[in-house]
Amino acid sequence: MATLKVPPHPPSPTEDSEQLRKAFKGWGTNEALIISILGHRNAVQRKLIREAYNVTYGEDLLKDLDKELSSDFERVVLLWILDPAERDAYLANEATKKMTSDNWVILEIASTRSSLDLLKAKQAYQIRFKKSLEEDVAYHTSGDIRKLLVPLVSTFRYEGEEVNMTLAKSEAKVLHGKISGKTYNDEDLIRILTTRSRAQLSATLNHYKDEFGNAINKDLKTDPKDAYLKLLRAAIKCLTFPEKYFAKVLRLAINKLGTDECALTRVVATRAEVDLQRVGEEYQRRNSVPLDRAIANDTSGDYKSFLLALAGHEK
Amino acid sequence: MATLKVPPHPPSPTEDSEQLRKAFKGWGTNEALIISILGHRNAVQRKLIREAYNVTYGEDLLKDLDKELSSDFERVVLLWILDPAERDAYLANEATKKMTSDNWVILEIASTRSSLDLLKAKQAYQIRFKKSLEEDVAYHTSGDIRKLLVPLVSTFRYEGEEVNMTLAKSEAKVLHGKISGKTYNDEDLIRILTTRSRAQLSATLNHYKDEFGNAINKDLKTDPKDAYLKLLRAAIKCLTFPEKYFAKVLRLAINKLGTDECALTRVVATRAEVDLQRVGEEYQRRNSVPLDRAIANDTSGDYKSFLLALAGHEK
Structure with a gap:
């Protein structure tokens, strides 16, 4: 179950994009306004907002956000605003690059997405990076890890319930x-x-x-x-048991000396519309602390507010 | 380029299905009528004919053809009438079964289809066989051959023209x-x-x-x-160079003592709507005989007539 909360009658994409534009203008950026809008729109709505923004102002909302925001808050907003397939493609590509290589991210995307969502991510990867996810994973790994990761990202797994x-x-x-x-x-x-x-x-x-x-x-x-x-x-x-896996990633990210914002941001941004509710239950079962309280204790400022919005927990 | 010849104004799918029904009725089957219809309809038209037949007679055209026809002629008609993705799924499944196992067929399907066509075949495979092509290929192969075939069927290859x-x-x-x-x-x-x-x-x-x-x-x-x-x-x-590969498969099938009908049928049925024209050119370049003449010399009866119809060569 998703944690994202969308108002029953949200403003139109054009109205949202006008409000976002306002948030960028004037003296300083109005982060609270950005959070109140983007933290409460689903993937389809966010896509329409990006399109409306582009039509109205002739500019890319992503680039304007990139200019206005910074550090952890910037990363979570930018990841969140991407279409899920584009976001997975972006994360997977980052994970195959030398400086930001991360086999865990590849493993996570390959093993927790549905066959169709993984396929869409691979298509988005090809459109954006002009090569296949498979070739990049195979190229940037070696030995046993390659033997495991390449088939994991490659197989179009059957999803029926039949068992032999x-x-x-x-x-x-x-x-x-x-x-x-x-x-x-x-x-x-x-x-x-x-x-x-x-x-x-x-x-x-x-x-x-x-x-x-x-x-x-x-x-x-x-x-x-x-x-x-x-x-x-x-x-x-x-x-x-993907929910249990994600709960563990969150636990390690939060308990780490200095918090692993990269993992925290990734899990919240990729699961808020999917199963973050269940992930939170597993988190609490294991840590005896509600996930939103753990996040609140370990983060601050706009970054904290945005994570909590996605986690369905308002101030 | 395809060799299949479709009339500029073909009868409606309902008319075609009525004619096919007539071909089955009465004393003996009218094979010539079946060939004149099915040998000149593209994949979309064949699909519509199957649907019209099912609506009008409440029966599956495939099953009726199966009852009426026999041996090599039956196999080529049944393979031909299938949707290309269903056909690849059927051939690939046959090739992973113990008694009819054939790594060449798997290799051919995995390496000559476009990424999208291979994906569609994998989807058709899952719908029909309730499991994935990948798991069946991996299960039925071993050693170096598995190491080659499994990634070949798994990868969703990038198809852009960019070269590094x-x-x-x-x-x-x-x-x-x-x-x-x-x-x-x-x-x-x-x-x-x-x-x-x-x-x-x-x-x-x-x-x-x-x-x-x-x-x-x-x-x-x-x-x-x-x-x-x-x-x-x-x-x-x-x-x-897939055309050259297919020309070689045809050469080996035709030159074999006793003709390899299985390979001949497969290549003609799977390529007639794709590139059999080019395959025929490569065939003639290598064998100094036109492909249709080679097929005519090596086959007979309705089977021969149907292959020649698909190869674009009428009597």
């Missing part, structure tokens, strides 16, 4: 065999995780637990610091 | 290094072939030839009988 129990049992056995033998980069293990539907994979992992005693991620924790194993466990969590 | 010459040079060098070292299953080699756009790959392979003297496929022919190397060379040909 015979297959689930036989593949649970395959997984257990490989993990017992510590061949974590085995190609069958990677094949199962990267190509099976979420429903089929869940059946396989449930059978794994029933039959062999441990949750698979427990068996994959032999070396807690190994980067490949960390990604492997995260992929499994993303595919089978 | 610096990258082409550096990747040509990578390819040459791996091939010189005989590590044909190297992951960088496979990455380059399976993720780069056709334009980029062509630039890389042209540079390879300029810089190192041989066409890459010549250097990959060290062991002409090795199944993986054969597929690797075929993938390169499919990606860079």
